Amino acid sequence: MTAKEKYIEDVGMFYENYGLPKMAGRILGYLISSETDNNSFDDLKNTLKASKGSISGNINLLLSQNMIEKHMISGDRKSYYKIALISLENIMTSKLKSVIQFKMILAKGLEFDLSNGNSKKQSLSEILNYYEFLESEIPKLKVKWELKNNRID
């Protein structure tokens, strides 16, 4: 297994964890590590040693989620695919979304925990406050980063 093949598998596994089919993850691995933007259906099929059906289905899944982009070359019937850079930047945002979802779950859980005196309710409230704090702070980080990078030196 070459280093690149290993890499493609690693990305596949990461994205499987993230909720995509492994093959979709492999496609992303291939496209991230590809030097060119002109990656054809057949390039993917041959490199990933998968069926047409699987490549087709997963390409369209990734297109629908804006994780890859399709483009054409005039005088050529094929379609070409490349990684959508924005999708790489958005991993953090999507993780944050799931933290916020969890925050809402906690808040809901508190509703069932009726007796106000109890120390569990106290603790859950504190954790909830922490998540609310994170929810408000994390978006500020992106702004902070942008400021840092767009400053005129």
Next chain:
Amino acid sequence: MTAKEKYIEDVGMFYENYGLPKMAGRILGYLISSETDNNSFDDLKNTLKASKGSISGNINLLLSQNMIEKHMISGDRKSYYKIALISLENIMTSKLKSVIQFKMILAKGLEFDLSNGNSKKQSLSEILNYYEFLESEIPKLKVKWELKNNRID
């Protein structure tokens, strides 16, 4: 379906997404929303309408991941379970870990993208820098929160 049953299902789904079996998630949902710390094997089995095998397996899974805690009551053979509050606080940490993992994947991907002039390499590097920034900033948030809450008014 009562509100609480719905809640248990929601938590189950959240944790399934997070990588646990649905039943383990349901157990967490039950324990988060339970008013007491004294939740027995049978409470879980009856409320969740599951087999002994499934309850047993999932309790032990959750114990091994420190997501729940077991305790005893003297004069009683049963074991009792409660949610480990730290596990709720650590959701964010675990999400952050996966962001760092992704950062490493990106860094590795850049190694394959050989030609230095190319604009893709440029863009990937920028995204990588962003993740490095996040990696250093996010732990600071916890500190900031603690300072905010432990301050003497």
Next chain:
DNA sequence: ATTCTGGTTCATTTATTACTGAACTTAATG
């Protein structure tokens, strides 16, 4: 108009994972 190319569709197969339920273990109780 026929062939070829690029890609899609979908029924079937394969793989994975979790749940069930019954037999079993261990330890406490009468």
Next chain:
DNA sequence: CATTAAGTTCAGTAATAAATGAACCAGAAT
């Protein structure tokens, strides 16, 4: 020491999801 109670183990089953591969379709080339 026989019984019961609490929980574990594991083989079989069910449910889900994804990959295959062959048939199919649309448009371009000959």
